[in-house]
Amino acid sequence: MKTQLVEMLRHAVGVLQKDPMFSSLDVKQISIFKNKHPTFGDYASNLALALAKQQGCAPKDLAEHIVKNLPDNPEVSKVEIAANGFINFHVKHTTRHAVINTILQQAGDYGKPKLEKSQRINLEFISANPTGPLHIGHGRTAIFGSTLANLLAFAGSTVEKEYYVNDFGRQIDILSVSVFLRYLALHQHVIEFPASCYKGDYVKDMACLIDEKNPNIKEKALLEIHQSISKINNTADDAYIDKVIFTVKQKLDKSYEWLRDFCVNFVLDGIKADLGSLNINFENWFLESQLAKQGAISAAIKLLQDKNLTYVEDGATWFASSKFGDDKDRVLIRANGNTTYFASDAAYLINKFKRGFDKIIYIFGSDHHGYVPRLRALMQAFSIPQEFCHILLIQFATLYENGNKMQMSTRSGEFVTLSELEKEIGKDAMRIFYMLRKPEQHLEFDLAIAKEQSIKNPVYYLQYAYARICSVFKKLKNDALEFDKKIAYENLELLDGDLENNLMDKMTDFPEVVLTSAQRFAPHFLVNYLRELVQMFHSYYNQQRFIVENTKLRNVRLLFLQAIRQVLINGFMILSITALEVM
Structure with missing residues (x-):
């Protein structure tokens, strides 16, 4: 009904605009709201108040001109003008009753808009590194993304849900080495566990499976590897873990690739199972490694170089993103020759654009707010229309149990997984509680309330x-x-x-x-x-x-x-x- 009333008012203003006296009317938005008291009618609009100032007349006078030009609508019984210029609409009772028949006839289609053309949308969300199980900190993004996908599909769009998997790079190396060090310990080759390694029980679980999944690993000279790592000076910083990674890669050789893939797939299988229990499924699990294998990362960097948007400084190759509104330039290739995550992001953006979507949506946690200007900068550099891409930021959710804040740190190993939360309060409670506030608002909820009947x-x-x-x-x-x-x-x-x-x-x-x-x-x-x-x-x-x-x-x-x-x-x-x- 509100849509019909908006169209009636839009028609009336259109008629008025043909009169030289009202030709300057500029309507940006027409608001219709439900009247709180039925005496004033069922619906009201403040359109005359909004336009009166630009027209230079009293709201009530302008309202009279608008009402005079309203088209007939058999569902509206009466239109009145309040003293303050509000336009009040009375709806016939038979109009109200008609909705019952409409609902029951349309059944599962009731509420679906009638669109001239369906949009094809790529919706990427969660995309957490496969370095451990999803925890309660990922829950809000997961539930929001899934619900938005359902909503867009119900509203007539074709939605492709996508999870971007960072399946190679430094964090995956750290995970792989974490598992291997636990594996060495199982074979009595104990090394002081680096602070920057992953410490959850799932790391030990993976280590316990290595002999079963790949007996060839055991044939490696484990004592020799242990001794090589032990000789590295433990400086308890990034340089130390990088040296450990280099040593493990060198000693395991091709078996390291198997170890890395095993770790990624183990974690991914757990993520897929946990999301599936929440009715969250993806059409596409996009592997970052595919961009490298296809040469897409190198191609994206070359495209920026051809546009004279890169420079070399201190041995690293930089993208001049500050030219496009970013707060600083971004590294594409480190001094050691390795490409950055940002270089992969550039290739991934091009890949999405080439796949022919009408619209792409990124859903990031609020801690990724810095990604917005750098992605916008890439879009300008690649001549991708800004309206093609929508970036939504989701604020954190804090969960409490018995007054205590629940943990969510994958690196420390102290966290509550999504699957544990689902067992505690159920899928439905999770899907509602994570959606109780708009995404840009911080969200808190107490598990005790989620379990109350x-x-x-x-x-x-x-x-x-x-x-x-x-x-x-x-x-x-x-x-x-x-x-x-x-x-x-x-x-x-x-x-x-x-x-x-x-x-x-x-x-x-x-x-x-x-x-x-x-x-x-x-x-x-x-x-x-x-x-x-x-x-x-x-x-x-x-x-x-x-x-x-x-x-x-x-x-x-x-x-x-x-x-x-x-x-x-x-x-x-x-x-x-x-x-x-x-x-």
């Missing part, structure tokens, strides 16, 4: 609404009564109470909420909408009886419940939470 727990409150509706139909069956849709549709006028009208208006808003949430990449709008809808439903449920003797009233209320249930089903599907029939 009360109105304090938002996921419980959502699912309880669905279960309550199912319980009504179960009682109908137990009482050997039938639901007659024909009788229900013939008596829609019986749904005329304030709570019923408010619920119908709320359900009418669902398609607009979906569209707005998708356009603004804001799935938390949908979460808030559903929470408001079920709050209204629970108030209605507590005040009404549904299995009543009056056949007409019973059937029309049951039809009404079916419509509410369908909106919940569609919303739950986007959020990927379970519709429970019994609680």
Whole structure:
């Protein structure tokens, strides 16, 4: 309904603009909002107030001109102008009732926008280094990205979810060496474990599997490798771990490649399993190593060199990203000849652009805010339109249990994994709690509330609404009564109470909420909408009886419940939470 009212106002302003007296009217946005008091109508717009200043007239006078030029709409019974210039719209009761039929006819398609063309979108999120299990710090990005993908797909886009795997480079080397040092210890060749190595139990688990997966490793001269590492002066800094990495690579030779791939695949298999249990799946796991093998990193650097956007300083090759608004220039090739992660990012950006997407979306944690200007700089350097790429930053989430902050450090080995959290509070609670705030806001939630079966727990409150509706139909069956849709549709006028009208208006808003949430990449709008809808439903449920003797009233209320249930089903599907029939 709001969309129709916006179009009516837009038409009226368009007519006015043809009059020389109103030709200067400049409409940037038309707002429609629900009136809190039905006396003033169902909907209102402040359009006249917004335009009065530029027109140099009283808001009420301008409102009269706008209303005069509104096109007819059979669903609007009356339009009034308030003293302050607000334009109030009264909607016919039959218009409200029409939404019930629309919902039940469209069923799973209710809320889907009618788009002229579907966009093909690449959505990259999480992309955590495969150096350990995903922990609770990754949860918010994971849930947000997955929900946004569902939302965009429901709104008509073709979405390809992508996880960028940094499967080679220094951090993978550190992981591989961490595992190998634990492996040496298993064979009685103990070395003081470097502070910069990974310390989680999963590292020991991988070490225990090496003999089974690759017996050839054991045939290596483990004592000799142990002695070579022991001779390195432990300076407890980056230089020390780099020397250890060099020694292990040199001694293991080709077996090192197997070790590195084994570590990456072990961790990735765990990540995929943990995400799968949360209903998060990716169409593409993009390996950074493929960029190197295909020569894409070298090609990206050469393209920047050909554009005279690089220079050499202190033996390193730099990209002059500060020319494009970045706060400093970025290294592409280190003095030791190794390319940087940023060089891979440049090749990856080109790769995405060449794959023919209409739009790409990066979702980063807020600690990656520095990536925004450098990616924007690359886009300008490669002549990629800025509107092609959207970068969303997600603030951190802090979880508490019994008043204590939960840990999330992969390097130290002290962290709570996503799978542990899922076992503790369940998939549905995770998918809702991580979505309770807009992404740019810091989020805190207490596990105790997530496990409560009360109105304090938002996921419980959502699912309880669905279960309550199912319980009504179960009682109908137990009482050997039938639901007659024909009788229900013939008596829609019986749904005329304030709570019923408010619920119908709320359900009418669902398609607009979906569209707005998708356009603004804001799935938390949908979460808030559903929470408001079920709050209204629970108030209605507590005040009404549904299995009543009056056949007409019973059937029309049951039809009404079916419509509410369908909106919940569609919303739950986007959020990927379970519709429970019994609680």
